[in-house]
Amino acid sequence: MNPKFEEMQNRLRHIGNLNNYIEQLIDKVPGNLISDKQRRKLVDAITDDDDLNALLEGLKNPRPPRFVLVGRTGVGKSSLINAMSGKYLAEVSDVEIGTKEARRFTYESDGQVYFEVIDTRGIGESETFDTKAEDELAGVIREFRPDALLFLQKATERAHIDKDVLVTKQLMEKTGGNLPLVAILTHIDELNPSRVKEPDRYPEDKLELIREKTGQLERIFSEHGLNATAVLPVSSYVEWHRESEVAANDDQDNPEIAFDGRKGIEELLDFLEDNLDVRAAIHLGLTLRLNRVATRIAERFIRIFSALSATVALSPIIASDIAMLLTLQSMLMMIIAYLSGRELEFKTARDLLVSLGGIGATGFTLRMVAQQGTKFANLIFPGAGSALSATIASGGTYAIGKAAVAYYLRGVPENQLKQVIKEAQKEFDAEQKTS
Incomplete structure (x- = not known):
């Protein structure tokens, strides 16, 4: 059997072991960033996502089409x-x-x-x-x-x-x-x-x-x-x-x-x-187009984590979602890096995230301020700001995921990633207008 096939299959099975892998990633999040209660809520949000569970099942148990x-x-x-x-x-x-x-x-x-x-x-x-x-x-x-x-x-x-x-x-x-x-x-x-x-x-x-x-x-x-x-x-x-x-x-x-x-x-x-059924699709990619399967799986994770980010952003508590979104975006980056054969510590992922204009950095700072500003509307009209907030959070995560794919799986230099993010944000905004 092709050694590269076996290596990628082992990586996918590791990621597919939801409880262990996700908990490993969350354990790497510094204790001062999210509380134990937030950790449990994040695990619950991830494990309750049907699309993610279907993907993870496919990663653990691919089968021939x-x-x-x-x-x-x-x-x-x-x-x-x-x-x-x-x-x-x-x-x-x-x-x-x-x-x-x-x-x-x-x-x-x-x-x-x-x-x-x-x-x-x-x-x-x-x-x-x-x-x-x-x-x-x-x-x-x-x-x-x-x-x-x-x-x-x-x-x-x-x-x-x-x-x-x-x-x-x-x-x-x-x-x-x-x-x-x-x-x-x-x-x-x-x-x-x-x-x-x-x-x-x-x-x-x-x-x-x-x-x-x-x-x-x-x-x-x-x-x-x-x-x-x-x-x-x-x-x-x-x-x-x-x-x-x-x-x-x-x-x-x-x-x-x-x-x-x-x-x-x-x-x-x-x-x-x-x-195809996700298990068959993953097997098809593993056996026929190994060099593309990691990118396709990463794209699925981007969609899923973008949706999770929107869910987190719907929280009515002002600023409570900042740490959670940072955690989700960092975890997404760590998963994509792992698909390429590299393992990141949370701090490394967070630092790269910040350098790309992620949460708390220039580039997305104005978006995050706008996001939190919409929360103030909830104080007067409950739920009024949530839709815009969710869209911004989801779009930011989508763009960060695209940048991680470009960097780890396509070899795009770091100095070109901000342009990748801008293009991804435009792509996300266009999709929102047509959906």
Whole structure:
């Protein structure tokens, strides 16, 4: 197994151990900053946050994504899986699953499972695929508890799409209808001119044809009343070194990519990471895009801690939230640093926070004064200032988190971080206006 994968997995599990990790961080907060009562309230606020608990569960227990693949023979299901992983994965069949209309596989490499898949090879092709077979398959899928259904259609073909879409619609309805459904237009590299395989050299007429075929698939779904969560055109075209040797001998090492003609795969992975169960999304990031998983998890923590900051700021007691917000922002910075492989003491995090214009420093000083000023309105009109106060606290935490990601995970120099904070604050303000 990849040593970097193991190292990151250990870090994530450590963070995922909520009680120990959060208590460790809070124990590093100086006793003169927050009282024991405030410590308990902060722990309660964090442990009661549903989004944070879901994330922490995912960090402790990541699992391979589970997909149902719908598509006819030759549509490129295994090629898509290999293209997503960037590896020539072994297709390992599991035990019988009770229906001849599908088979269950794991896709593996070096003892690591990347995906669990039900391949509905019989769907749409078999004349014997009747209501009984449909019910049996629906039962198998429900038991499998997939994260998404991937509908694959070859870009160069038009026949049978209507039938396959209708069968998929019926299957979705029988399995609950709440799965993310991703319609994937495969083999876009074979559209004319098919000789051009390099994605960055696709001529405009080929790109226009890809757009037309994508729009056509969207219309067919719409005509049959089936809502696809996304419709994505992809090329899984990859040439592998020693591909024939590997096919003949399962003990061969994984071949390297000799020619990479993949297109749209990164967009597909982005969509899946954003829409899968958090445990599956984290596993997907760990196995396929290790260099990005820390940033994605940090972004989740930023959102969660920003929301917690807003909750703290709603306190009607004047100035009572200053220490709590400083603690939350410092903890967020310590978590992001830890994701990068570094451990910070609270004082180090606080000092960097202050240097960036955090609570109690220039830059956010006027914001904090404005925040506390709104509290005075509560003395006359209870609750009048809380909404503005919460927005400022949340925005400040959001900006600080973005700066920590830039510094610890992207290597942005410290002298550029104040500009990062300004841009993050603008981004947060724009989101507030549109929400």
